[in-house]
Amino acid sequence: MIPYRIVRWINEVYPVTVFLLYLGLFLLTFAVCFLIPVVGILTLLFSIFALIPAVGLWQVLQASERWLARGLIRGRVCPGCGQSLSDDASAASDCLACGAAYETNGARVVA
Numbered sequence: 001m002i003p004y005r006i007v008r009w010i011n012e013v014y015p016v017t018v019f020l021l022y023l024g025l026f027l028l029t030f031a032v033c034f035l036i037p038v039v040g041i042l043t044l045l046f047s048i049f050a051l052i053p054a055v056g057l058w059q060v061l062q063a064s065e066r067w068l069a070r071g072l073i074r075g076r077v078c079p080g081c082g083q084s085l086s087d088d089a090s091a092a093s094d095c096l097a098c099g100a101a102y103e104t105n106g107a108r109v110v111a
């Protein structure tokens with residue numbers, strides 16, 4: 001359950017972190033682009049091509065979160081709180097303790 005929580009926390013902060021990095025890069029570029037104009041062009045090229053690994057890493061993180069959640073759900077343990085899930089087949093992935101719901105692929109259902 002701990003690896004799931006770590007990966008889930010990383011998934012929650014990753015998009016904001018990447019956005020803030022890009023915002024910082026913008027501010028840095030704006031500050032120096034009048035003194036060194038080539039920095040603006042290089043930063044533009046870097047930022048465009050850095051989106052590919054950034055999005056790829058985010059998809060890997062999301063897939064690993066779903067994979068960890070599937071393993072916990074298979075063991076009838078709620079990935080969110082660690083309580084045992086009900087054995088009712090109709091509410092197969094709903095936790096009665098914390099109210100979290102999970103799809104069959106392990107994705108958390110946002111209410």
Ligand SMILES: [Zn+2]
Pocket residue numbers: 078079080081082083095096097098099100
């Ligand atoms: Zn729960």
